[in-house]
Amino acid sequence: MTSGKNGRKDRSGIKIGFVTALFAIALAALWVRTAWVQLYEGDALADRAARQGHAAEYEYGERGRIFDRNGEMLATSVEAKSVCAYPYEVAHPDHAAAVLAKTLGLRAASVRNKLASSKRFVWIKRQITDREAISLERSGLAGVHLLSEFSRIYPNGHLAGQILGFTDIDGKGREGIERVFEDRLKPGKAKFVVQRDRKGRRFYLDADGREVDINGRDVRLTIDTHIQHAAEQALARSIAKYEARAGIVLVVDVKSGDILAMANQPFFNPNTVRNSSPSIRRLRAITDIYEPGSTMKPLLFAAALEEGVIEPDTLIDCENGRWRVARRTIHDTHPKKWLPAHKVLRYSSNIGSAKIGSAMGAEVYHGYLSKLGFGRRTGIILPGEASGIMRPADRWTSVDLAAISFGQGIGATAVQMGQAFLCLANHGATKPLNLVREPRSERKNASIQVFSPETTAKVLNMMKEVVHEDGTGRSARIEGITMAGKTGTAQKASPQGGYSDQYLSSFVALVPADEPELLVITMIDEPQKSNYGSMVAAPVCRDITVRTLAYHGKLSETLHAAADGDAPEAIRDAEPLNKTVDAPRTRTVSGDAVPDIQGMTVRRALETLTKMGIVPVLKGQGMTVDRQEPAAGQPWPGGQTKEGTEHVFVLWLS
Amino acid sequence: MSKTDKTLLWMVLCLLGMALSLGLGAVWLNIERMDMAYDLRKMEKSLRQKEDLAEKLTVERNNLVSPYELKKLAGRLGLGVAAPGQIRRIAD
Numbered sequence: 001m002t003s004g005k006n007g008r009k010d011r012s013g014i015k016i017g018f019v020t021a022l023f024a025i026a027l028a029a030l031w032v033r034t035a036w037v038q039l040y041e042g043d044a045l046a047d048r049a050a051r052q053g054h055a056a057e058y059e060y061g062e063r064g065r066i067f068d069r070n071g072e073m074l075a076t077s078v079e080a081k082s083v084c085a086y087p088y089e090v091a092h093p094d095h096a097a098a099v100l101a102k103t104l105g106l107r108a109a110s111v112r113n114k115l116a117s118s119k120r121f122v123w124i125k126r127q128i129t130d131r132e133a134i135s136l137e138r139s140g141l142a143g144v145h146l147l148s149e150f151s152r153i154y155p156n157g158h159l160a161g162q163i164l165g166f167t168d169i170d171g172k173g174r175e176g177i178e179r180v181f182e183d184r185l186k187p188g189k190a191k192f193v194v195q196r197d198r199k200g201r202r203f204y205l206d207a208d209g210r211e212v213d214i215n216g217r218d219v220r221l222t223i224d225t226h227i228q229h230a231a232e233q234a235l236a237r238s239i240a241k242y243e244a245r246a247g248i249v250l251v252v253d254v255k256s257g258d259i260l261a262m263a264n265q266p267f268f269n270p271n272t273v274r275n276s277s278p279s280i281r282r283l284r285a286i287t288d289i290y291e292p293g294s295t296m297k298p299l300l301f302a303a304a305l306e307e308g309v310i311e312p313d314t315l316i317d318c319e320n321g322r323w324r325v326a327r328r329t330i331h332d333t334h335p336k337k338w339l340p341a342h343k344v345l346r347y348s349s350n351i352g353s354a355k356i357g358s359a360m361g362a363e364v365y366h367g368y369l370s371k372l373g374f375g376r377r378t379g380i381i382l383p384g385e386a387s388g389i390m391r392p393a394d395r396w397t398s399v400d401l402a403a404i405s406f407g408q409g410i411g412a413t414a415v416q417m418g419q420a421f422l423c424l425a426n427h428g429a430t431k432p433l434n435l436v437r438e439p440r441s442e443r444k445n446a447s448i449q450v451f452s453p454e455t456t457a458k459v460l461n462m463m464k465e466v467v468h469e470d471g472t473g474r475s476a477r478i479e480g481i482t483m484a485g486k487t488g489t490a491q492k493a494s495p496q497g498g499y500s501d502q503y504l505s506s507f508v509a510l511v512p513a514d515e516p517e518l519l520v521i522t523m524i525d526e527p528q529k530s531n532y533g534s535m536v537a538a539p540v541c542r543d544i545t546v547r548t549l550a551y552h553g554k555l556s557e558t559l560h561a562a563a564d565g566d567a568p569e570a571i572r573d574a575e576p577l578n579k580t581v582d583a584p585r586t587r588t589v590s591g592d593a594v595p596d597i598q599g600m601t602v603r604r605a606l607e608t609l610t611k612m613g614i615v616p617v618l619k620g621q622g623m624t625v626d627r628q629e630p631a632a633g634q635p636w637p638g639g640q641t642k643e644g645t646e647h648v649f650v651l652w653l654s
Numbered sequence: 655m656s657k658t659d660k661t662l663l664w665m666v667l668c669l670l671g672m673a674l675s676l677g678l679g680a681v682w683l684n685i686e687r688m689d690m691a692y693d694l695r696k697m698e699k700s701l702r703q704k705e706d707l708a709e710k711l712t713v714e715r716n717n718l719v720s721p722y723e724l725k726k727l728a729g730r731l732g733l734g735v736a737a738p739g740q741i742r743r744i745a746d
Contacts (some may be wrong), residue, residue, distance in 0.1 A: 070718070073713070076713060077704040077709075078709050078713060079702075130710075155714075155720060156717070156720040156722065157720070157722060159721065195691070199696070201687075202695070203691035203694065203695045225720070226721050229721030230735075233725070357664075416670045476721050479738040480738045481738065494668070503660045546737065546738070547735050550735050550737075553743075555738050555741050556738050557741055557742060558741060606742060606744075607742065610742055610744070615744050651707070
């Protein structure tokens with residue numbers, strides 16, 4: 001310590017030391033506090049901070065889509081807004097109720113009750129339209145919120161409605177494919193941790209967990225929308241025309257066993273489930289059991305041929321249309337006495353069939369029907385499939401055997417019939433029917449050779465006579481295409497016992513007859529204006545087959561192909577083509593000179609020239625022939641009539 | 655001050671400068687990151703809206719090319735399914 005001039009002691013050193021000490025203590029305290037916060041309370045505080053600044057967020061995937069065999073979309077999900085409310089946040093319930101009711105088309109009193117509810121959360125309306133959502137957003141009602149959901153859309157309306165089924169409002173599959181593949185189609189849910197700021201806005205700071213695939217997986221069916229449409233249209237027309245109760249059409253690709261169409265009438269539109277009844281939603285092709293009637297006869301004939309009970313030329317006494325078995329009398333629509341077996345099928349004689357069945361025996365025929373899949377489910381994946389009705393052979397009486405021989409007294413679904421005829425078309429080997437392409441079902445390939453290929457060829461030949469000779473299936477004949485077919489007109493059982501006066505008209509078609517590629521089965525339930533399968537069901541099969549073949553480009557090019565076949569001219573005249581455009585007009589084409597084709601439409605000109613084996617070169621644009629080279633009256637271009645040869649024949653269009 | 659002390663002083667000053675720069679850089683990066691997160695959020699929302707619109711347009715397209723719609727259109731234009739004898743296959 002030193003003394004100054006005026007004798008005062010200099011204490012600055014003490015002061016500096018004091019201040020330094022204070023700073024040192026403060027700094028030390030800060031370090032201690034830092035260490036305390038970082039080391040002792042660090043974890044707990046970090047945890048609290050994370051809770052405050054992070055939030056869990058859920059992301060919902062999209063339900064898988066359903067496609068047809070060509071990739072056409074049959075079902076998809078689109079985002080839709082749903083309106084909900086937190087009643088405690090709604091300041092003016094009356095006003096809010098009025099706005100909501102007007103915007104969403106609801107009853108104001110109902111909305112008001114919901115908003116006045118003591119619940120914390122209420123739905124006002126789910127899956128509203130985009131227009132309604134925008135309108136509601138603009139109204140800015142407090143306490144009313146829009147949430148995003150996925151709604152299921154079926155772009156094709158009622159097309160294949162019963163097959164697709166539907167989902168409930170929560171997106172869960174309830175019927176059909178939607179239900180069967182619920183596990184595959186249903187979307188997943190991903191939980192992410194996101195950061196949030198002071199205003200509650202959320203944002204991602206990293207990609208953790210964001211790459212999770214939460215969308216449901218797609219399903220691809222074997223259905224072809226165009227063939228399904230053709231089947232539905234033809235079925236609807238027939239049902240309207242004959243005032244029938246219901247109908248089924250099944251179209252199968254023989255080579256693969258794929259179901260190309262499975263139409264049901266009445267139609268069901270899965271977009272409007274609430275407006276439908278369970279009876280409409282039923283997929284009749286798998287749920288409804290019918291006594292198929294005469295369409296089963298080809299199966300009887302196949303079994304009898306296989307067993308050597310008959311040959312196509314075996315004569316059978318058809319008793320002039322009336323035959324008594326036990327206490328029952330069997331009738332034929334076309335009474336005959338002696339008929340060879342192939343004509344028994346052609347004229348669909350019940351008596352002849354009953355005699356063949358009786359000769360074969362119940363046990364044997366039952367064995368064949370069992371192998372063909374009658375009496376048990378086909379294993380098609382859809383729910384609600386019926387197994388049909390086929391009693392054990394030891395319980396068949398002689399009347400039962402006779403009746404079952406012509407398709408009565410046995411119950412089968414349309415898919416069972418499809419499976420049985422698929423076997424016939426597939427050289428006698430069973431083949432499963434497929435409805436789903438992806439994922440492929442893992443069914444065991446337990447193919448059984450029920451009939452020999454020689455037997456099936458004989459049966460197909462007999463069925464061909466049904467259509468192409470004077471058989472019952474003439475109305476299904478298609479010019480230029482061979483078809484093996486069989487009609488069926490089955491009496492329906494009455495709820496009171498016995499048989500009613502209602503019928504099931506059916507037709508089975510295999511095209512082409514010799515090596516079938518397409519199987520079409522039509523069943524029309526309770527037609528009123530006519531009962532016969534030949535009148536009611538066969539034209540439906542014909543229509544669908546024509547459209548399917550046209551779609552696949554397999555229709556015959558000219559009508560001459562039919563003339564080469566076995567179709568009598570008179571019958572073809574009696575059955576005019578169901579044309580929507582002009583039929584090709586027969587023109588007399590001179591063998592020596594080129595005709596005058598100026599002024600003709602291009603199509604007609606092409607028809608005329610292609611008959612002479614000439615493919616003309618078209619110049620210009622238009623639909624009418626303006627000029628031709630060579631001119632009318634000149635000789636045909638000799639030796640140069642090969643297709644594609646340039647400038648052999650030129651048409652200028654206008 | 656000796657030469658060694660001077661060198662030491664410069665090193666300390668450099669280190670302090672670097673620490674300051676790194677600190678400022680970290681703050682700047684954090685701000686950028688937050689901005690980017692907000693932008694990402696906006697873009698995600700926009701993308702979702704566009705995807706949703708695309709999906710709805712796909713549905714609309716599928717509806718327009720559905721067989722029922724095509725049949726109606728074909729009917730208006732006088733077109734129909736080809737009947738036997740009305741198909742010609744012309745080689746290229």
